[in-house]
Amino acid sequence: MIITTPATSPPPATGSSFELTPGERWFVVQALSKREASAQFQLSRQGFKTFLPVVARTTRHARKVSTVKLAAFPGYLFVKLDLQLDRWRSINGTIGVSRLVMGESAPLPVPAGIVETLLAYRDESGACRFDRDLVAGQAVRVVSGPLSEALGILERLDGNGRVKVLLQILGGQVRATIACAALEAA
Secondary structure, rough: OOOOOOOOOOOOOHHHOOOOOOEEEEEEEEEEEHHHHHHHHHHHHHOOOEEOOOEEEEEEEEEEEEEEEEEEOOOOEEEEOOOOOOOHHHHOOOEEEEEEEEEOOOOOOOOOOHHHHHHHHHHOOOOOOOOOOOOOEEEEOOOOOOOOOOOEEEEEOOOOOOEEEEEEOHHHOEEEEEEEHEEEEE
């Protein structure tokens, strides 16, 4: 017998599901440890519109290098609510959710523009790219590839998505050409 299980995350939402209608605001949901995707899936099944910002990271294990998507803010995701219309109290009882971040008697909204900025920083794969604002001379950290976690100074940006970086490795400096997406500000 073959048993099928539901996907661990809902299909990525597109376009209009992230636009706010009058009365709607973004709120922060605190998820259980490493259960952000599960919380997002369960909230989506209940009809809530959610946004889980993810970043692409390179991990190394047993001599294998792989790129995975991890939560940009571990333990947190965003949910779009209209407090007058939505049954927001059910969020606290959702599988994978620890709690909705609250004020005294109601959830605290995220300041306007924060989630919208995160949405604008997503690439075609849905991962947030925080490397958009890199400038020459800036301290950077390699976040993916064989040199991940190495620190250096950004020397030059190319138009084709490559950058020249002066890396600090083993007490010396080494010039390397790396994809712009593999860097973040240190």
